[in-house]
Amino acid sequence: MSDNHKKKKRLKKRRFLTKQERQLIERWVSQMGNYPLDTPYQKMKIAEQIMQLPYKMIGNGLNRMVFDLGNGYVLKVAVSGIGLTSNKKEYTLYHSCHKEIRPFLCPVLEMGEGWIVMKKVKRKAAININNLISLVMLSSTFYRNGILPVDLRLDNVALSTENKMIVIDYGLFIAL
Ligand SMILES: Nc1ncnc2c1ncn2[C@@H]1O[C@H](COP(=O)(O)OP(=O)(O)OP(=O)(O)O)[C@@H](O)[C@H]1O
Ligand SMILES: [Mg+2]
Known part of the structure; x- marks a missing residue:
């Protein structure tokens, strides 16, 4: 097996979050629909309380919260239906797009229920x-x-x- 192939295989297996962290995010995502009238800010406060992730939040938009994993990667957690589809789209587009445009897309390494891990940009x-x-x-x-x-x-x-x-x-x- 070539070194490149081994590296790719290692990256594929990479797990950025613990099982408990994944379960906490899943718990939030399963409850997300219970707050249709809350503002994105209010939903993020509720999500923070439910997930209690040990990471610093370094950004947010209307649809996702972004946490610094401290290892050169960020975690994006959905706070709306658009956030859920955005996470899926970023993972699939990055992995299926033409090689000419891949360098213009920030790499997405892993995807789970309502979250993705993306390379951190400074x-x-x-x-x-x-x-x-x-x-x-x-x-x-x-x-x-x-x-x-x-x-x-x-x-x-x-x-x-x-x-x-x-x-x-x-x-x-x-x-x-
Ligand atoms: N890869 C990254 N590295 C560092 N910071 C990031 C990264 N991705 C997102 N951020 C920070 O988090 C913020 C929100 O991220 P993002 O735009 O993906 O969320 P969103 O909810 O989809 O936004 P929108 O409101 O535009 O739909 C960004 O403006 C940026 O400050
Ligand atoms: Mg945005």
């Missing part, structure tokens, strides 16, 4: 003319590869160490 993209031009060019790369980049905006991208723009929230992208 540099958000500031609002400036260069980044706005990169964003337009990135949009066109996705179109050319048969992907409608729904909700692609500066808040949903980051910059890699090589200054390349990568998308961290592509849960609403549509493969045409």
Whole structure:
């Protein structure tokens, strides 16, 4: 077996969360529908209380809470139905997309019931003319590869160490 193949196999088996952490997230996800009238903020407070995860929350949108796993990866937990489908979409799109666009998508390593583990990025993209031009060019790369980049905006991208723009929230992208 080649070294590359061994590495891939090891990565496939990788488990980022303990069994107990997975069960706590599952408990939250199974109760998520009980709070249809709560705001995303209120739902996140309830989710935090139910899950009691030992990780720092480093971000959130309207649909997901994002925790720093402390090892170069983040955990995204759904707080809405859109969050659930976004997690699934990011995992499947990353693993099934054309190789030309994979470098522009932040890697998703693992998926479970209502959660995914994604590589952590450190540099958000500031609002400036260069980044706005990169964003337009990135949009066109996705179109050319048969992907409608729904909700692609500066808040949903980051910059890699090589200054390349990568998308961290592509849960609403549509493969045409
Ligand atoms: N891979 C990542 N590395 C570091 N921080 C991240 C990463 N992914 C998300 N974040 C942080 O968490 C925030 C929310 O993430 P994300 O945009 O995926 O959530 P969302 O609920 O789907 O958002 P939206 O409200 O746009 O639907 C981001 O704006 C960012 O600050
Ligand atoms: Mg977002």
